[in-house]
Amino acid sequence: xxxxxxxxxxxxxxxxxxxxxxxxxxxxxxxxxxxxxxxxxxxxxxxxxxxxxxxxxxxxxxxxxxxxxxxxxxxxxxxxxxxxxxxxxxxxxxxxxxxxxxxxxxxxxxxxxxxxxxxxxxxxxxxxxxxxxxxxxxxxxxxxxxxxxxxxxxxxxxxxxxxxxxxxxxxxxxxxxxxxxxxxxxxxxxxxxxxxxxxxxxxxxxxxxxxxxxxxxxxxxxxx
Ligand SMILES: Nc1ncnc2c1ncn2[C@@H]1O[C@H](COP(=O)(O)OP(=O)(O)OP(=O)(O)O)[C@@H](O)[C@H]1O
Ligand SMILES: [Mg+2]
Numbered sequence: 584x585x586x587x588x589x590x591x592x593x594x595x596x597x598x599x600x601x602x603x604x605x606x607x608x609x610x611x612x613x614x615x616x617x618x619x620x621x622x623x624x625x626x627x628x629x630x631x632x633x634x635x636x637x638x639x640x641x642x643x644x645x646x647x648x649x650x651x652x653x654x655x656x657x658x659x660x661x662x663x664x665x666x667x668x669x670x671x672x673x674x675x676x677x678x679x680x681x682x683x684x685x686x687x688x689x690x691x692x693x694x695x696x697x698x699x700x701x702x703x704x705x706x707x708x709x710x711x712x713x714x715x716x717x718x719x720x721x722x723x724x725x726x727x728x729x730x731x732x733x734x735x736x737x738x739x740x741x742x743x744x745x746x747x748x749x750x751x752x753x754x755x756x757x758x759x760x761x762x763x764x765x766x767x768x769x770x771x772x773x774x775x776x777x778x779x780x781x782x783x784x785x786x787x788x789x790x791x792x793x794x795x796x797x798x799x800x801x802x803x804x805x806x807x
Pocket of ligand 1: 600603604609738781
């Protein structure tokens, strides 16, 4: 993809949802599918995506460090996001790439806002500051009951991280938070029932994204 009137024309897609909802699995599949469509794809994740941001990620997921206040956690996430946006996401979009990001701003609203109880308006303001108001054009929200998602993570025998030590109640608040975000922005955030088998989720993602790409590209070509 090229540029339209000097503006970057890359597409920014984020994948969101609770623990074990299938984000990483489906991100990989989606990237393969988009690459097959001749799109130049960048697959990245949050927190992370740059050297500094990945270091902050390790701290955030490490349960052996001292107790982390919710506010500290939010600041670290925003610090990582700024690095990621400046060094990776914006340059890729400026080159016309399709950026697929595993978690982004909605996770902060869901976890730090709805989950930890930090003020949503303050978080939005700080997030705008961290992103320079860069927002995804499309967000896929992988929705799965908390017990299923946590069960999948345990099944994977992944190394336990700080968030795994949270209560089910916390994860239920996060899930309700994601639902609230989706109600607020129904055009951007598409909810995908992720309790289904992996293949059927992948098919739903493919149908949704391919359809979205068609409608997304029409206004772009009209401007030319
Ligand atoms: N629809 C599905 N049905 C059954 N198992 C699934 C499904 N989707 C993913 N899994 C499995 O569940 C585990 C978690 O999936 P995945 O890592 O993709 O989730 P995630 O949302 O990225 O989790 P995390 O929040 O831990 O990053 C993996 O072992 C994966 O193979
Ligand atoms: Mg993951």
